[in-house]
Amino acid sequence: MLLPAIIIPLLTFLYNRDEPRLFGFPAFYWMQLAFILLGVACTTIVYRMTRRGD
16 A cells, blocks of 8 residues: 555656646646655555454
8 A cells, every 4th residue: 555655656657747736836846746645645544454343
């Protein structure tokens, strides 16, 4: 479950461009922020799936 957060940011063809822009920011910058959110989401899912019931 953590692999998407590791593998997707390594695919440089996804963000190695200037367009599309989001609020004036090139694709590289806003996609890096999206990758952070992806990592947080994956980590949260793994945490909730693996914690012990109290």
